[in-house]
Amino acid sequence: MATSMLQPMEDEFPVDHDEKVLLSLGYKQEFKREFSLWTSFCVSFAVLGLLPSFASTLYYGMGNAGTAGMVWGWIIAMVFIQCIALSLAELCSSMPTSGGLYYASAVLAPPGWGPVASWVTGWSSWIGQVTGAPSVNYSVAAMILAARSITDSDYVPANYELFLLTTFLMIIQSCISSMPTKWVAVFNSLGSSFNMVAVIIVIVLIPAATKTDPKFTPTYQVWSNIDNGTDYPNGIAILMSFISVMWAMSGFDAPFHLSEECAIADVASPRAIVLTSAIGGIFGWILQVVVAYTVVDIGAVLNSDLGQPWATYLLQVLPMRTALATLALTIIAGFSMGQGCMVAASRVTYAYARDGCFPMSKYWRKVNKYTKTPVNAVWFNCAVGILLCLLIFAGEVAILAIFSVGAIACFIAFTIPISLRVFFVGNRFRRGPWHLGKFGKPIGAAAVAFVVPMVPILCLPSLIGSKLNSSNMNWTCLVYGAPMLFALLWFAIDARKWFKGPRVNAKHAMRGQFIKEQREA
Template identity: 70%
Template sequence: MAITQTSDSEAYRDAIGPAQVTSVLPDGDNPIADYKMDADERVIVALGYKQEFKREFSLWTTFCVSFAVLGLLPSFASTLYYGMGYAGTAGMVWGWIIAMIFIQCVAMGMAELCSAMPTSGGLYYAAAVLAPPRYGPFAAWITGWSSWIGQVTAAPSVNFSLSAMILACGSINNPSYVPTNWQVFLLTTLIMILHAAISSMPTKRVAQFNSWGSTFNIIALVIVLITIPAAAKNTPRFKSSHEVWGHITNLTDFPDGVAVLMTFVGVIWTMSGYDSPFHLSEECSNANIASPRAIVLTSGVGGLMGWFLQLVVAYTVVDIDKVINSDLGQPWASYLLQVLHPNAAMAVLGLTIVCGFSMGQGCMVAASRVTYAYARDDCFPLSRYWKRVNSYTQTPVNAVIINAVLGIFMCLLILAGDVAIGALFSIGAIAQFVAFAIPIFIRVFFVGNRFRKGPWHLGPFGPYIGAVGCAFVMLMVPILCLPSATGSDLTASLMNWTCLVWGGPMLAVTIWYIVDAHRWFTGPKVNVEHAIHDIAEIVSDDPDEQPSVEPSSGDVKAN
């Protein structure tokens, strides 16, 4: 798109129209276009990027992807060990509701950023634009790599749990059958390939698939919430409220208060999908309103329904130790067999498996958009391949493929045992949480009143809500690294490897930035044709004569 000559800057600006977003284009710089852009394209162009995707996601379908990534039922099933195994039923019910209040603050702070900067780069882009002068590229580098590490490990960890649940069904039906690590790995690999194929489809098909999956997730969750209390076989059917709420079963070597804080890892991991609308915002219609709404809706609905599920399990569980240490190797399956008759337990486990498949696919979609966005700004080796958009599907197929290949290689950890593969769960929680907090922290403590709000915002409460969310993240980062045992009780199988599996790669990329990347990495790159001078000036048709500009990482500006 180009304009060859104009002497009427007002007419040009009328054609472009205003975009109520934070922009990386310097004041007075205008994108060049010879047609009238719609509202969504004005927004993305003001952010410095061409419109390359079809905008076929709505508020509902965007919410569906994020709710699929959230995957309450399979996520809860995968992390039941952390909630129940650290502090018992009181830790579950109190831990979830306390953590959700603070997680909602993080989600609202993120939504405010999304409204101002609705781009696939999401948190990475916001950190670059909002950081103080000279620190934008480094802030983007750290945020981007932490976010990407969390995103790329999400699908493998979800699919590993899904495979374990599927094979646990075989063990339930045939007690003599014991799944091998090779069988778990091969099944996980098959699921990864299926998810990659679905995620490479055209945007409309991906949206439809996730809409169906999330609808099923919601229906299945409601069915489970009704079925377990109604069909529980125990006598008495429910525990007393005093036992559920007032008795902390501390299975760690730390004080009760710390044990309850440690249960938050399950909440944080389960609730880590609400950033997906941010990454899908370039494919969403009315993105700077619909995407932030989807973020808050995902966190709010997910938090409330997740707490209901916590209550159901807390009131019906009989023997926590047998659930956690069952030979099945799957606490959720052990719990279901403990409280339900076998046929009902298998039915609920089947619903969980279908929901888990939808969740893994949602994780694959979100991760591919993050990979595409970062490759677009040359963050990765061979970025020119990963940032290509397939001409037929209009989706980043190459990004999907590289994520799937990396995920399959990660799943080789299954062959090394439970301790090694458990690292995928720990890295996802802390990596995403840190990435969520960095741009919110910068917005609250460094930008102040210079922040250009989008059409969805928190008004005067924005900085305070963001500060509360950041404080919670700072508290939880060391808690997420604690093992359940200390002293002589601490063994390799009980060790929390989060410090190593997240801290090691982050240390490596930090050293890479200091030694080399700071020379060539400048943060988000403008890829639209634009004029640094006033549009009234004559603009040449020759692209070699077009003026260029590097985005400003320190100043918050708006078109």
């Protein structure tokens, strides 16, 4: 790679480097650049939210393929997810703009295909981003109510309580996300630091405090026990368990969308992407192993009356007070994660509205003159998220669909520009200062090869035949497919007449030449 991950950047580029790069992409500077490599990493790590992500998706990893699916599934999936992160980091260095994936698809698409490629990428990316905060806050609300159920055996949470608490969390996070960039950066730095500390505490605490006898399940059983909770062969069940990994790791692209607020963005932002994916992958797997070695009864965890598998697992292996303390750590980390999701999603909405992708875009693309942040975009996403939370009243299976939707939507958006870069661009691609060299295409091809078969697999219902009904079907196709179908029909009927993609500067095809000229000057 062209630059070391820890190499100083300030002396490497002129002070106005970022503004010149952004102008070369066709946009003027509107945000204050108050994010650094560290704060960009903090936002993306907060979006990743390893502990709350793991707690929120425990049902999928453990329920589909048991402990073997948890430990093997995370390793296999992370190899390919790291390929995706590396490929996105290379694109980010070449095109450091809030539009991110959407902008890259327009630049890399064959002649005449830029508008439709960016339109599909943009809508898929936005769906993934806008489902992030409601899915996280739904899980956090469920954990809060589960904690009350633990302390009050007579209490049974109602759906309306879950909805109202989720809505309240989203409103609080929207208020924070509407603050000036500097304040948002500080808040997310603190939240991300707490997330990292919480993960380490839980990884150490569970093995040390577990009350079961024996404390740990034998190794051969952990690594070979495929407790298949589906009607499919074991191999398919393991692949279906990847949803927990994909959803948990879908936030590493946040620095791409924050690049217009980051100093030396074409180096700092790609570094933040790779650091987030690598560190998140390692700690996430360790957490998987800890739980796999200590869980006693998978069936009891998945079918508990508490309605929250993570809370049930903690009670199963830890004394009550220790379990409640661990659950409290997860709840606080989950709130920080939801906050990071809200910030990243608002930047995506702003960038797409800037190019007229949404109805009433002129309102959502406004930057508040006091805070210098896209406040309107924040509250637009908040309103959409609250509407999505109405799925709570349709039942647990329906609301859980927003997890698989988030994974599929994000990874489809990741894959479109990567596949264009690998299979269609040829020599037109111009690298930024951070790149993969000759390994760019092979790594990108591996990323595409992973996502393509995973999309249909993650849409499969766990039960088939006569067991399948409306209460246990996989709602992912509907929740993701309906808005995407609307977007495609809108483009075919009307948007193709006026939407020409992002404002790509004609000189962007010479991005590498631009950097060369700047250095020679």
